[in-house]
Amino acid sequence: MFGYLVGRLSQAVVVVFVMSVIVFVGVYAIGNPIDVMIDPGATAEIRENLIRQYGLDQPLWRQYFTFVGNVFQGDLGRSMVYNISVTSLVFSRLPATLELVLVSVTIAAVIGIPAGLYAGYRPNSIAAKLIMALSVLGFSVPTFWIGMLLIMAFAVELGWLPSGGRGEVGNFLWFQTSLATTNGWSHVILPAINLSLFKLGLLIRLTRAGMVEAMGAEYVRFARAQGLPDRQIVFSHILRNISIPVVTVFGLELGSTLAFAVVTETVFNWPGIGKLIIDSILQLDRPVMVSYLVMVVILFVIINLTVDLIYARLDPRVRLKGGS
């Protein structure tokens, strides 16, 4: 197990290193950030000074090592647009994204699991067919388009909910969140529904597949033969058995919520980190781009590593094969 752990860890470090080089070189290969930052009428001297100040006169490999050295000291650089450190910029935007993800995951779980259970319990009923058609829509229709329809329906036509922004934030424990105010909730609900649709479709399909399989299983037939009511069989026997794969896949998918948050945050003008990365790409704010992308790479490498290690812990064949 120890050998396997070391092998996987060193692989993860290599992946992060390679990806950070690719991202760094790729991002710094496009355009000249100085042109974006200063007034075209500025003198050549100001230009030179600024280039030297940001270390852009150095060769690319030295810039990369300066960047890595700074990262290890907790310094991700300064945003060229906001002129504050990238670390504080990201941390100021993170709560907004986290609360959005939290609400949308809750919506997906609260609606998706019962709907999936029902669709698997009565697979031929009209309601089940409707639920499945809905899950296909959640999968295939682009997120931004659904978000726009939600705005058109509930913000423009009906006028029930605001069309964008985060609204009022209130204090909850030691941090600020819009989940602490009614106004904040009215702002979060539409984007959260939008972000939840993909997960909802996934959850419905997973639960339904598990349910259909379980309905034909021996233990369910046995429970039925014992005369247990269906309600008890579904909720205390089947639900427990199908919850493991459902939770696993769902946990894995949490990382991708971050990716879809980019789209939802742009549609609803939600000031989270997804909006931040799009704005920084459009404004060529390189330190923010590089930091965000490297952080995402690290996040996904950690998710992968955790999954690998858990599987290795549960299944001896994996670590034997991987260790050789």
Add this chain to the structure above:
Amino acid sequence: MAMIDHSTEAAPPPETRAMRLRNFWADYRQSWVAVAALIVIAALLLGSFFSPFWVPQNPYDLAGLDWLDAFLPPGTVGSGGYAHLLGTDNAGRDMLSAILYGLRTSFLIGLTAGVLALAIGITVGLTAAYFGGRIEALLMRVVDLQLSMPAILLALVMVAMLGQGIAQIIFALVVAQYAYFARTTHGAASVERRKDYIEAARSTPLPTSRIMFKHLLPNVLPPLIVVATVQVASAISLEATLSFLGVGLPLTEPSLGTLISNGFKYIHAGRYWLSIYPGIFLMITVVAINLVGDQVRKVLDPRNSR
């Protein structure tokens, strides 16, 4: 004697390609929804690729636009003397013309990216399955890593590095999507690889590439067809998403996503037609392709064969 008679009677006639195609179609048309989806796709493909010949206006020709025609609601007759069935946009473009030109761009990008990703994915998957060992471990590790990240994020990274334009978008989509084909090819090919006919082919002096592409590939194609359909739909929707986020195609060569993004600015002013019609076309296209893919998967699934 009776035994021999019986066996010759029972021997099935060799299955020709035409027969297989006929059987496939007989299974496919069991679902009228899937047949309707196929008709819709054909209509959209023909309508958009021949759009220069039949739509009232060339939306890229800025000289042909009249500012007085801006924001005409659907059905209004403009200065050109014809009715704008789906209205006009902020520059006075006929929306129907712009949508069909945009749909053509979307199809072109989706199909090109799909075919390129298919070719690269097949090569990677076959190489990994055929050679095995370290090559397989390395290639599939990269593929797995890519699959663990959402395609939209990979495409966003590529666009951030490459900049905007049709070629860049296609490249970004290929990078984001080839891994799905590589995974599927590898899965199917590693099973086929161990069968006797490949061993037999390997014992002859045939070149490796010929064994890979002429002997191995045809037997791993069916699952790839399904993945390809779904991936073309997802390429179209990815491209639309990138364009909507403002990092895709510029408004001078609009795809459906660019049109929706442009119209999005005007929804608060009640000018819904600028964004809702391109969106409906996008949705119909993507859903129809997915429905076809779903049915093809059902038909090709060996568990469903009679």
